[in-house]
Amino acid sequence: MEITSFEQFELNRQLLNAIADLGYTEPTPIQQKTIPLSLGNHDVLGIAQTGTGKTAAYLLPLLMKIKYAQGSNPRALILAPTRELVMQINEAVSQLGKYTDLRHLALYGGLGPKTQIETLQKGVDLLVATPGRFMDLYRMGEIVTKDIRTMILDEADKMMDMGFMPQIRSILEVIPxxxxxxxxxxxxxxxxxxxxxxxxxxxxxxxxxxxxxxxEMVSQVLYEVPNFRTKINLLDYLISKDAFQRVIIFARSKATAENIYKFLARKVVESEKIRVIHANKGQNTRINAMDAFKEGNIQVLVATDVAARGIDVAEVSHVINFDVPLIYEDYVHRIGRTGRANKMGEAITFMTIAEDYHVQKIEKIIRMTIPRQPLPELVEVTETPFDEQQDMLRQIDEQRRKEDPTFLGAFHEKKVKNTPAGKDRLKAKAKLGSSKKAASQAAGPRFGSSARKSGGTSGSAKRTGTRGGRR
Structure with a gap:
C-alpha cells in the first residue's frame, strides 16, 4: 500500500497535530519504510543520508509507543556521536512531543553534570545522549537502565570514526x-x-x-589550488559574492578554522556576521553560534567536523570544504548541510595536489566525479612557500606507500629521477613550482604556484578595482 499521509500510520492525535504544526504533509521515503516496521517492534538497520527525514522516522514511532509520562526511570535511549547532534535530536523531540507530557533530557559533555543529574532525579521517559556522558552518569548511579525497552543509534558510522565502540559495548552490557x-x-x-x-x-x-x-539538491564543484594562501584568496573572492547568503566553511583543524575566521572577520565579512566553532570552544559559545546561524543573524559559520552532523538549517546556501576531509564519508555529511528541505544548495571544495589522493577516494565512495572548475581570473594565485611545498611532497610520498607497500619513498632520494616513483614526484614538483606560463593563463593554472603579476589588467589590479575600497 502506498503511504501518502501521516494519518495512514495510525499515530495518536497529539503527534499528528505536532506534525501539522511543523508543516509536514507527506512522509519521506525513509519515514514510509521505517515507521511501520518500528511500530511493529522490528529491529531496523537504516541506511540514509542526512536530510532525508530519518530523525522523525525513528522519533514518531518511539513517541507513539512510550505515549505519556510514566514512572521515574528512562524507557528509551537515543545515542548520537556529538553534543550538537544530541541537542538537535532533543529539539526534534520537543517539537514532535509538544502535545504530550513526555519527559526527555539531553545528556552531553562540555557542561557540568549538576543540572542533568537534577533533571534525572525528577524522572525522565527518554534520554538523548552521547555515549561518554551516558556512561559517566550511569557509573555515578544517576541512571537506572532496567526499564529501557528501545535503543536507537544515530550516525553509527560517525560513532565508529570517533572511537565510541568501547562505550557502546559498555552500554549494551548494562541495558536489558x-x-x-x-x-x-x-x-x-x-x-x-x-x-x-x-x-x-x-x-x-x-x-x-x-x-x-x-x-540530489546539491550541486558540487571543485577548484584545484596550489597552496593555502591561494585557498584564502579564493575564499575571499567567493564570500564577497551576493549569492553567498548563509555559508558553512569546513576546515580540517582548529588552527585552520581560527585562521579563516580571523581573515574573514578582518577583511571580508562584518565581524558580527561570522562565528567559528570547534572542540576548543566552550559549550555555551558553540550553542550561541549555532542558534545565531539558524536564526539568520550571521552569514558565515566556520567549523571543524565536530559540527558536520549537528546543523539542521534549511536555508544554508553554500558549503565550502576549505580542506578535503580525511574521513571520506564526512564529505557526504558536510555537503548535506545544504540542499535541505527541497531547496537547492551548492558545495564547493578546494583541493591541493596533496589532497587529490583523498578526492579520488571520495569520488569512489560517492560514485561520481566532482566537476572541476577553473579558478576565476580575479583570484590571485600566490607562489607556494618552500616549507608548504615540501610538506605536500611528503604527503604524496606517504600516499604512494599506502598504495604500494614496497615503495621506499622519493622525498630524500637523490637518484630516483629515472624511476617511476621519481618521475611521479618530479611531475608533482613541477606542478607545485613556479610557472609563469601557467600563471598567465586566463582560466588560471590547475596547480600553478606563481603569483599573477599586478599591473595592466592583471588579476590583482582587476580585483582591487572591482572591490573598490573594501580591501
Whole structure:
C-alpha cells in the first residue's frame, strides 16, 4: 500500500497535530519504510543520508509507543556521536512531543553534570545522549537502565570514526537484553556492519538512497589550488559574492578554522556576521553560534567536523570544504548541510595536489566525479612557500606507500629521477613550482604556484578595482 499521509500510520492525535504544526504533509521515503516496521517492534538497520527525514522516522514511532509520562526511570535511549547532534535530536523531540507530557533530557559533555543529574532525579521517559556522558552518569548511579525497552543509534558510522565502540559495548552490557533496536547510518562499511551484527537481532535493512550518496539538491564543484594562501584568496573572492547568503566553511583543524575566521572577520565579512566553532570552544559559545546561524543573524559559520552532523538549517546556501576531509564519508555529511528541505544548495571544495589522493577516494565512495572548475581570473594565485611545498611532497610520498607497500619513498632520494616513483614526484614538483606560463593563463593554472603579476589588467589590479575600497 502506498503511504501518502501521516494519518495512514495510525499515530495518536497529539503527534499528528505536532506534525501539522511543523508543516509536514507527506512522509519521506525513509519515514514510509521505517515507521511501520518500528511500530511493529522490528529491529531496523537504516541506511540514509542526512536530510532525508530519518530523525522523525525513528522519533514518531518511539513517541507513539512510550505515549505519556510514566514512572521515574528512562524507557528509551537515543545515542548520537556529538553534543550538537544530541541537542538537535532533543529539539526534534520537543517539537514532535509538544502535545504530550513526555519527559526527555539531553545528556552531553562540555557542561557540568549538576543540572542533568537534577533533571534525572525528577524522572525522565527518554534520554538523548552521547555515549561518554551516558556512561559517566550511569557509573555515578544517576541512571537506572532496567526499564529501557528501545535503543536507537544515530550516525553509527560517525560513532565508529570517533572511537565510541568501547562505550557502546559498555552500554549494551548494562541495558536489558530484551529491547527493540534501531541503527541509522549514512554509510554501511565494514565497521558498521560488524556493529549491526552485535547490536541488532534479525534486522530489516532499509536503504532509501545508495550508500554514501550525495544530496540530489546539491550541486558540487571543485577548484584545484596550489597552496593555502591561494585557498584564502579564493575564499575571499567567493564570500564577497551576493549569492553567498548563509555559508558553512569546513576546515580540517582548529588552527585552520581560527585562521579563516580571523581573515574573514578582518577583511571580508562584518565581524558580527561570522562565528567559528570547534572542540576548543566552550559549550555555551558553540550553542550561541549555532542558534545565531539558524536564526539568520550571521552569514558565515566556520567549523571543524565536530559540527558536520549537528546543523539542521534549511536555508544554508553554500558549503565550502576549505580542506578535503580525511574521513571520506564526512564529505557526504558536510555537503548535506545544504540542499535541505527541497531547496537547492551548492558545495564547493578546494583541493591541493596533496589532497587529490583523498578526492579520488571520495569520488569512489560517492560514485561520481566532482566537476572541476577553473579558478576565476580575479583570484590571485600566490607562489607556494618552500616549507608548504615540501610538506605536500611528503604527503604524496606517504600516499604512494599506502598504495604500494614496497615503495621506499622519493622525498630524500637523490637518484630516483629515472624511476617511476621519481618521475611521479618530479611531475608533482613541477606542478607545485613556479610557472609563469601557467600563471598567465586566463582560466588560471590547475596547480600553478606563481603569483599573477599586478599591473595592466592583471588579476590583482582587476580585483582591487572591482572591490573598490573594501580591501
Amino acid at each position: 537484553n530484551k529491547r527493540q533496536n534501531l541503527l541509522f547510518s549514512a554509510t554501511f562499511g565494514g565497521r558498521v556492519e560488524r556493529l549491526s551484527g552485535e547490536f541488532l537481532e534479525a534486522p530489516i535493512k532499509i536503504e532509501v538512497t545508495p550508500q554514501a550518496s550525495t544530496a
